[in-house]
Amino acid sequence: MMNAAMVPMEPPTPYWLTPDVRFEREVVMDITHEYMIAGEPHSVYLWGFIDPTDTGEKTFPSPPMRVKQGQIVHTFLKASHIHTIHHHGIEPTTHNDGVGHYSFDVQGEYTYQWYASQSGTYFYHCHVNTVLHAEMGMYGALIIDPPTGPGTVEGDGIGNFLPYDVEAIWVVDELDSSWREHSEHAALCGGDAGLNRLYPDVFVINGISNEATVLKVGGIDVTQFADTAPGVAVNAKMGDRVLIRYIHAGYFPQKVSIPEELGPVKVIAEDGRPLAVAETLDVVNDQSTLVITPAERKEFYLIPTTAGSFRVTMEIQHWITRRVVGTVSTLINVQ
Ligand SMILES: [Cu+2]
Structure with a gap:
């Protein structure tokens, strides 16, 4: 069993810059979905992140994040138990990587700061006891649009953009x-x-x-x-x-x-x-x-x-x- 003494203090975010976009996520561990399984009803409970600045609805997956390439992003995390947010595929500094133990776990509040350097399809998830916490539902989509915005996607490695008319995100x-x-x-x-x-x-x-x-x-x-x-x-x-x-x-x-x-x-x-x-x-x-x-x-x-x-x-x-x-x-x- 972990105890509070084993968790390093959450340090202040280093090299703080004014963000272009700010997200808030708060951990919830009591999401319930009712699934039929082979014709029988089952209640499956899940964990995840809510957005307290929006509806605060407990969804699975967690609410998506969407930003534009070139933006500085802050993700504020509030967690009453030990969790993190890892913006998977982004290459931030160690303080902002959200990999439990290797950077630090969060029990309290922390603001991750990262730069959206490359448009594309990503996701974010908790990186504490990852096998379990991700399985419990602690993830959401993360989309970085190119500077030209939604409706276009970088279509090759040399910065040419393809337009699209219909978009789906399948997690x-x-x-x-x-x-x-x-x-x-x-x-x-x-x-x-x-x-x-x-x-x-x-x-x-x-x-x-x-x-x-x-x-x-x-x-x-x-x-x-x-x-x-x-x-x-x-x-x-x-x-x-x-x-x-x-x-x-x-x-x-x-x-x-x-x-x-x-x-x-x-x-x-x-x-x-x-x-x-x-x-x-x-x-x-x-x-x-x-x-x-x-x-x-x-x-x-x-x-x-x-x-x-x-x-x-x-x-x-x-x-x-x-x-x-x-x-x-x-x-x-x-x-
Ligand atoms: Cu977690």
Whole structure:
């Protein structure tokens, strides 16, 4: 069990500059989602970050952060238990990296200061006892738009920008509802807490599964499905330029399959860095496919040429055997 004496004092943010953008995040450890699992209702409780300056709603994933390349960003964290925020893929100073132990844990308040040096798709997460805290839901999307703003994306390694008409952010994860029994410090002081044993029973895009998922929105229960949920299902017209920002927020490899009828699917960026030459996905069994691994981010770019409803499927594969342990899917609807 950790005690307060083991936690270094949170130092003041060094080299403080006036920010262009400021976020506030406060840790909450009592988020509840109701999931149907094999037709039976299950209550899965989660941890995460709320934005007290906005609705303060307890969402899973946590509210996204979106900034523009070139901005100085402050992220104020308030945590009554030991947590951090790691802006994954950003390259800040040690004081602002939010990797527990290697920089310091936060129990109280701290303001992370970082510079948005490179546009792209990132995410932020707690980096204390990361295997457990990330699994409990402590993450959210982090998007850095190019200086030209949303609607454009850096399409190659030399600063040329591609416009897009439709954008989706897919954060894909698997949950093991039995992990909810762990103490927040499980395995931190050694010993076998079982964090190597993951038996996921819920598979989600942006926290929503294909079976009924009940979210609290404005204090009211809202039932959603991954096929139709706003922000998950993609609605486009033929000829629209579609950008899908894919964030792997789980532990098991995710095999993504996109119907070939949608036309060539290009990967234009990986892990917050544009590719010098876009890669077109391999087509296997009439599906454009790719296996994505933990914490990877991919930017998919496609221009649908056929009308219809097309199912995109993520197969969640066991990390050793590659057996498919579950799937989650949604639709790209083209008019
Ligand atoms: Cu944490």
